[in-house]
Amino acid sequence: MSFYTSLSGLKGAQTDMSVISNNIANASSTGFKRSRAQFGDLFASSPTQSTRMVAGQGQRLNGIIQQFTQGTLEASEKTLDLAIAGEGMFVVKGEPPREQVSYTRNGSFTPTADGHIVDTTGQKLQLLPVDANGEVTDRTLGGMTDMILPTGAPSDPTASLVNISIGLDGLVTATFANGEDQMLGKVAMATFPSMEGLRPIGDAHYQSTGESGQPTIDAATNGPMGTIRSGALERSNVDITEELVLLIAAQRNFQANAKAIEGASTLTQTLINMRS
Incomplete structure (x- = not known):
């Protein structure tokens, strides 16, 4: 399950980086309005389960929202x-x-x-x-x-x-x-x-x-x-400094989810070796 949880995080971070990259690419486009990716968590449990004993199942993309703020x-x-x-x-x-x-x-x-x-x-x-x-x-x-x-x-x-x-x-x-x-x-x-x-x-x-x-x-x-x-x-309402900070945060998020997948893979490999 941890593989799929981290995979959803990878996909979310990748989408976030794509949105930010599009904002940066259009920083000089006349009348362009920047976008922002919105995410939500995934959680599921049966009626007989205690929610205190169930972990979340990752994230999903709620939508890519245009920001219609005034440009210069x-x-x-x-x-x-x-x-x-x-x-x-x-x-x-x-x-x-x-x-x-x-x-x-x-x-x-x-x-x-x-x-x-x-x-x-x-x-x-x-x-x-x-x-x-x-x-x-x-x-x-x-x-x-x-x-x-x-x-x-x-x-x-x-x-x-x-x-x-x-x-x-x-x-x-x-x-x-x-x-x-x-x-x-x-x-x-x-x-x-x-x-x-x-x-x-x-x-x-x-x-x-x-x-x-x-x-x-x-x-x-x-x-x-x-x-x-x-x-x-x-001019576009893209602030390059803000977008670069968001891009770094999205990259770190991607790396963290990749590390989580690597950790789950190592754990699985250890269990397989123990059984063999």
């Missing part, structure tokens, strides 16, 4: 580099026909040849519609639209676009050569009842699940959404 904001020179100071996430949509919706903290957006604003995976940034006063008129997934840079002013198509500004509340305003301004909408953001329940799909993107609950869609500065900082990016 790093200034950049691009207006379309966006960072969130708060709990919200950007809403992006994939290409037709699926148009899969996902959520991300990676705010590195760039324009395409046709004017769409896309992230590093090519998914399109979503906007919420606004009225003449800049107030959001539809807070649903179905009401969102792709952010597209206009080619000309509403009153004069020959007046070219000269500037795009994004406020703390996510309001996107286009300024044209004739001095005219046009509000394109507000950057769509989402929060979830349980952020840890989101399913990671890579590139700092996540999908909603039954565990995360349905998203609450709104603009920045509302509730826990936080504010949007144009001209900045959120």
Whole structure:
């Protein structure tokens, strides 16, 4: 039995080291959120047994949990580099026909040849519609639209676009050569009842699940959404020093369980030799 108990410890330590290694590998990935492995003990006994006479049977992995703490904001020179100071996430949509919706903290957006604003995976940034006063008129997934840079002013198509500004509340305003301004909408953001329940799909993107609950869609500065900082990016929340300490602890745990297996093997070999 001690072999299997120590084996469960070995597997747990190996998983812990894999999680920590992934955190360290993504220390420079924009919008990355570190993970933490959670373990629980294994214990079993029959109703007629005294629990004081039964040893534990090892450990098991309860889950690998994402840590959605705030990362450091790093200034950049691009207006379309966006960072969130708060709990919200950007809403992006994939290409037709699926148009899969996902959520991300990676705010590195760039324009395409046709004017769409896309992230590093090519998914399109979503906007919420606004009225003449800049107030959001539809807070649903179905009401969102792709952010597209206009080619000309509403009153004069020959007046070219000269500037795009994004406020703390996510309001996107286009300024044209004739001095005219046009509000394109507000950057769509989402929060979830349980952020840890989101399913990671890579590139700092996540999908909603039954565990995360349905998203609450709104603009920045509302509730826990936080504010949007144009001209900045959120670095990963990985602390290299902390991860290295955890890695050393996981290595020591692995070595200790290996020693326990070695001890059980020696004991078994001694018993076999005594019988022979």
